[in-house]
Amino acid sequence: MKRILCLLLLLAGLAAGAQEMNSLQFRARVVSPELSQDAVTFRFAAPKARIVSVSASWMGYRSEPMKQGPDGIWTWTAPLPEPELYTYTFQVDGVTVLDPANVFVVRDGARYMNAVLIPGGYADAYAQSAAPGNLEQVWYHSAENDMVRRLYVYTPACYDRNDKKTKYPVLYLLHGGGGDEDAWATLGRTCQILDNLIAQGKAKPMFVVMPNGNPNQYAAQTLGIPVKTDIRQYASGFDNYSSLTADIVPFIEKTYPVIKNRKGRAVAGLSMGGGQSFFIAFRNVDLFSSVGIFSSGLIGANAIGGAPFDGEAIIPGLYSQPAKFNRFDVIYLSCGEEDNRIDGMKDFKAKLDGKGYKGVVWEQYPGGHEWKVWRRNLASFVQLLFK
Amino acid sequence: MKRILCLLLLLAGLAAGAQEMNSLQFRARVVSPELSQDAVTFRFAAPKARIVSVSASWMGYRSEPMKQGPDGIWTWTAPLPEPELYTYTFQVDGVTVLDPANVFVVRDGARYMNAVLIPGGYADAYAQSAAPGNLEQVWYHSAENDMVRRLYVYTPACYDRNDKKTKYPVLYLLHGGGGDEDAWATLGRTCQILDNLIAQGKAKPMFVVMPNGNPNQYAAQTLGIPVKTDIRQYASGFDNYSSLTADIVPFIEKTYPVIKNRKGRAVAGLSMGGGQSFFIAFRNVDLFSSVGIFSSGLIGANAIGGAPFDGEAIIPGLYSQPAKFNRFDVIYLSCGEEDNRIDGMKDFKAKLDGKGYKGVVWEQYPGGHEWKVWRRNLASFVQLLFK
Known part of the structure; x- marks a missing residue:
């Protein structure tokens, strides 16, 4: 069983390598983050992951568990925070991961994070x-x-x-x-x-x-x-x-x-x-x-x-x-x-x-x-x- | 058992969020990539991951399985490729991850990758x-x-x-x-x-x-x-x-x-x-x-x-x-x-x-x-x- 699991994961890894060449297409499949009038939704495709969380700056980087859907995509929705520029990352089985659907990435010293701008109010600056x-x-x-x-x-x-x-x-x-x-x-x-x-x-x-x-x-x-x-x-x-x-x-x-x-x-x-x-x-x-x-x-x-x-x-x-x-x-x-x-x-x-x-x-x-x-x-x- | 596993992973996720604030210190613990006279070594700390691989441009992004040590750090060593600028990423349980020990990151369209420069020869350009x-x-x-x-x-x-x-x-x-x-x-x-x-x-x-x-x-x-x-x-x-x-x-x-x-x-x-x-x-x-x-x-x-x-x-x-x-x-x-x-x-x-x-x-x-x-x-x- 463990050997089969490892083989599956290795194949997934190989597929991930190949998919990178098509990341533009891949991006279009998963929309993240998605802003609505009153909520922000993060999505992350990780069919093989056991636990995925998101940590965002407006929550003091506290990890919030995401929920996996039948399509393997993990989702987390929260009320829209006040207008501001925020940063966030995902954690997959304990490892920090960037959101591959969001090309807006910032660096703070040695650390890379995704960014999301909630428009309106002060953030219009x-x-x-x-x-x-x-x-x-x-x-x-x-x-x-x-x-x-x-x-x-x-x-x-x-x-x-x-x-x-x-x-x-x-x-x-x-x-x-x-x-x-x-x-x-x-x-x-x-x-x-x-x-x-x-x-x-x-x-x-x-x-x-x-x-x-x-x-x-x-x-x-x-x-x-x-x-x-x-x-x-x-x-x-x-x-x-x-x-x-x-x-x-x-x-x-x-x-x-x-x-x-x-x-x-x-x-x-x-x-x-x-x-x-x-x-x-x-x-x-x-x-x-x-x-x-x-x-x-x-x-x-x-x-x-x-x-x-x-x-x-x-x-x-x-x-x-x-x-x-x-x-x-x-x-x-x-x-x-x-x-x-x-x-x-x-x-x-x-x-x-x-x-x-x-x-x-x-x-x-x-x-x-x-x-x-x-x-x-x-x-x-x-x-x-x-x- | 599954519940305990999930709890452990959630705690690891929380810890990862907290550790981000100390990424400068964290970086110093794991050196990656490390170049020697004739080899390059990638290292990645992921104690909870089941399978970790590296895919690098000089291998056509083919996934190479990494090996986990008792300290939870995954390692892969390869003969030094010819001097050139190469890109690479890790795959953790099927998900593409940047090397947190390497701040040299490049973007190709919507895709982020780590970079490593093997010096000498043509790469001196x-x-x-x-x-x-x-x-x-x-x-x-x-x-x-x-x-x-x-x-x-x-x-x-x-x-x-x-x-x-x-x-x-x-x-x-x-x-x-x-x-x-x-x-x-x-x-x-x-x-x-x-x-x-x-x-x-x-x-x-x-x-x-x-x-x-x-x-x-x-x-x-x-x-x-x-x-x-x-x-x-x-x-x-x-x-x-x-x-x-x-x-x-x-x-x-x-x-x-x-x-x-x-x-x-x-x-x-x-x-x-x-x-x-x-x-x-x-x-x-x-x-x-x-x-x-x-x-x-x-x-x-x-x-x-x-x-x-x-x-x-x-x-x-x-x-x-x-x-x-x-x-x-x-x-x-x-x-x-x-x-x-x-x-x-x-x-x-x-x-x-x-x-x-x-x-x-x-x-x-x-x-x-x-x-x-x-x-x-x-x-x-x-x-x-x-x-």
Whole structure:
């Protein structure tokens, strides 16, 4: 019996290999995900599987068992969650599997997941604009890292490379510890958010530069370029991303028609990138006029097992000489309400207020340490910039 | 018993969901693929799976059973194949799965696969260059398709957007029926191939424009933009890609510092894109000076169930008035030796020779209807261009 089962499964495996050549046809047979007015249905063809579940971001990736029909297709239907961009995967007999019926796939660091966009409401900010800006994958030489590295540049739809007169402000936008230069463009929907806000007149046309804040990575690893050391050694920490001011800002200002003073420069980032943004901005008040710190583990360190955040110690004068630093147009601070970094972030906000800092903005959103919070942070922050 | 099994598997599923949050750590535990001097080893952690196999492109995607160790990790070791870029997936109990230990993933149409680069020999053409050119994801308005569409532009490392004097030739490079504007840049290694050949002085610095030849697709579907109709309706056929000359060439020549005459324009493509290139070049002898036709199903139609290729009927005068068309610097024709389109392609080559066409180049490579052939086609073709 066991031998027959194994033989059947081997044949199924062979068939799967052959079917791959016809995946376009195969896709059409199973529709997943399917959105109706009030429900979302996932489907997955796995006739030989014993147990299949789906885990989706709006349920905190909790596994929900799927039900197998007589056609071998597993199904799970849930009430439609609120409009947002969600990620999900299937688990087949304990193994994580992508939905072969859904070509919309995103990567978060080393991990691939399917995505589904529930339209309407706030998620319309993520929709494709009628006038999209471009995204450039750009190589530059980093003297700080002694390597050729890659960054992404978003250019707004109005940018015309033959126009030598118009100069644009630049937002330098930093990813978290597990990400790379691709994260903000895909999971962050940066292009779509900027496209829509610029088209609506709610944000100034700007360039957004998305570098790779993990010094051991040559570039987005999907190119097959080996990382310099083990991928887990991403801990550039928050402190040593000096490449941004040493390499990247000069490169961008030499290459693109951008404004070359502090009024035309802002820096923001999420998690590790939020900590990096804190250092970069407060160490370079003469270079940046606005800073966005999203869900920083540096500032909210206490709750996640790190050393308590002592702003005065790491930026001498931060609290004792506020006049030295109180030149920012915007100090945007935000955290997810279920993210345990929130208390540290709120405490920082209170300290800045107590020292009379101007331009401090606090926002909190439902959610944990996750992209649905950071996409809203980006959308809010860019509307405040370069006024 | 069955209930206990299901419970265990459900718990494994829950654990898998939780583990995803730590995929960076998880990755380090299982190394896959691992290359040694003479072997490649794939590993996959699936303690609960009954049968796991691997299918790799160098074995024609034939499923090879993996062997489970006492730690629950399945392993398969094979002699190292010749240097090349290969793709593979795992099959777990009949379901296709990506290798979670390998972040190098490519997409072919609707299908995701892992990739592995066996270095050395010819595959060094695919390696990362010390001076990489950039890749731009660019939106343009297509009047022909009545939509805003996306294309990719490769710009060589020497391109300086502040230099208004240097003008570059352009290769328009078309994907196959299942692909989109992403295919040549990822599976085709276009950037790496051009970077290396340009750095070695073997190819002229040029721009490479990679549009989307499937009119029903708005853009690479990984953006979550819906396709206009069912994805299977890719059959723009070979005949109606008029958007290239109507929309794309004018857009590129308005936007980039490129040579605006036939000597600075070439067109090439694989499979469906090869058929499109045939029509575009022979219908526009005044616009293009060179053409590359890789593994065309139009020209090799007979063997794949299509109507026999009648060049004279579809391009009147092709054989009867060769002087009208014999203005090309290069007519590059190629096919994989195990691709059944090869006889039709060879027959076309013989017919052109028989009519006295100049600049006809024939190459054949080991392989079927697959990327390892097309990557070599690209590398050969670009070395012949713009001389």
